[in-house]
Amino acid sequence: MSGNRNTQALHQAIVCFNAKDLDGYLQMFHASVLHHGFSRSIGPGVTGLRIFYRQMTQAFPDGRIETDDVIAEGEKLAHRYTFYGTHRDEYLGFPPTMKRIMSAGQVIHHFKDGKSMEVWASGDILGLLVQIGAPNPLSRLR
Numbered sequence: 001m002s003g004n005r006n007t008q009a010l011h012q013a014i015v016c017f018n019a020k021d022l023d024g025y026l027q028m029f030h031a032s033v034l035h036h037g038f039s040r041s042i043g044p045g046v047t048g049l050r051i052f053y054r055q056m057t058q059a060f061p062d063g064r065i066e067t068d069d070v071i072a073e074g075e076k077l078a079h080r081y082t083f084y085g086t087h088r089d090e091y092l093g094f095p096p097t098m099k100r101i102m103s104a105g106q107v108i109h110h111f112k113d114g115k116s117m118e119v120w121a122s123g124d125i126l127g128l129l130v131q132i133g134a135p136n137p138l139s140r141l142r
Contacts, residue, residue: 006111030115037121060085077109103128
């Protein structure tokens with residue numbers, strides 16, 4: 001039962017993200033969510049996630065998430081996705097290139113009472129930087 005509720009929360013969050021409703025997207029997360037795999041510079045909790053996703057949506061304003069796979073078991077949910085967008089603003093210090101990107105990733109959420117309390121994320125940031133033509137992209141990942 002909870003897996004289904006959590007899957008529905010994820011689906012609704014992605015609908016919001018794709019509709020450019022960042023506040024709606026972030027409703028899936030508990031205010032003090034622990035997030036792993038994101039930049040350490042964004043800070044803790046949903047406030048940190050807001051900073052991360054605001055940077056992404058500014059750099060890729062037409063960005064959208066497509067779900068490739070979801071597996072739910074109890075209070076854990078694994079989500080494999082592909083992110084699509086056009087690099088229209090600065091991202092990680094790289095000026096806009098107007099290049100279209102496609103970046104795969106996966107996230108594991110631990111839910112409690114219908115909210116994501118902890119999230120582990122892994123995305124192909126190096127592939128994204130190569131797609132926008134970033135010179136020496138490894139220098140930004142250190």
